[in-house]
Amino acid sequence: GAGVSQSPRYKVAKRGQDVALRCDPISGHVSLFWYQQALGQGPEFLTYFQNEAQLDKSGLPSDRFFAERPEGSVSTLKIQRTQQEDSAVYLCASSRGGINTEAFFGQGTRLTVV
Amino acid sequence: DQQVKQNSPSLSVQEGRISILNCDYTNSMFDYFLWYKKYPAEGPTFLISISSIKDKNEDGRFTVFLNKSAKHLSLHIVPSQPGDSAVYFCAAPRTYKYIFGTGTRLKVLA
Numbered sequence: 521g522a523g524v525s526q527s528p529r530y531k532v533a534k535r536g537q538d539v540a541l542r543c544d545p546i547s548g549h550v551s552l553f554w555y556q557q558a559l560g561q562g563p564e565f566l567t568y569f570q571n572e573a574q575l576d577k578s579g580l581p582s583d584r585f586f587a588e589r590p591e592g593s594v595s596t597l598k599i600q601r602t603q604q605e606d607s608a609v610y611l612c613a614s615s616r617g618g619i620n621t622e623a624f625f626g627q628g629t630r631l632t633v634v
Numbered sequence: 635d636q637q638v639k640q641n642s643p644s645l646s647v648q649e650g651r652i653s654i655l656n657c658d659y660t661n662s663m664f665d666y667f668l669w670y671k672k673y674p675a676e677g678p679t680f681l682i683s684i685s686s687i688k689d690k691n692e693d694g695r696f697t698v699f700l701n702k703s704a705k706h707l708s709l710h711i712v713p714s715q716p717g718d719s720a721v722y723f724c725a726a727p728r729t730y731k732y733i734f735g736t737g738t739r740l741k742v743l744a
Binding site: 524526529551553555560561562563564565568575576579611613619620622623624625626627628 | 725
């Protein structure tokens with residue numbers, strides 16, 4: 521596709537439920553990022569992939585968060601046993617890679633945990 | 635530690651006038667900065683960037699100014715249009731990841 525695609529756009533989960541958020545990056549983009557954006561805040565880094573390798577997961581808030589990109593294209597962010605504080609917009613971005621290259625963001629998935 | 639700061643959460647400007655959005659940073663190692671624009675229910679879209687070797691970069695109605703000694707950058711929009719109403723984020727890459735400010739909501743009044 522022409523841009524970064526994320527699904528679902530909206531997800532309501534009951535506390536304790538597991539969720540999986542999908543990201544389709546721009547074709548050929550080596551780098552893929554996940555960010556979390558809380559209400560009224562800027563996006564905050566969660567994790568980074570270069571092709572299929574997860575090179576940085578320092579931003580993942582707890583071990584309930586897990587991300588994968590097994591074939592170096594589509595990525596999934598999984599959150600186990602969701603809690604109310606997980607409610608946020610989860611943004612995926614991709615880029616060609618390299619220093620100071622522009623990242624293209626998807627529309628995000630708004631997760632609400634009730 | 636907020637390394638990139640946008641101290642004005644909101645700004646209202648009349649159509650046709652200049653909008654000035656400000657951003658301050660604390661890390662002198664930052665050498666590249668970007669501005670992103672975000673409409674409701676959409677992801678951020680890239681607007682304009684500037685390298686630290688420059689003090690100004692212009693693209694149509696949008697100009698970014700960088701003052702390295704003050705660790706300050708600003709985005710100027712001239713003339714402002716109602717379609718510019720959005721949240722604007724400044725960001726700085728630290729290696730591969732972006733550090734974002736908290737955003738400024740711009741409202742351009744018709």
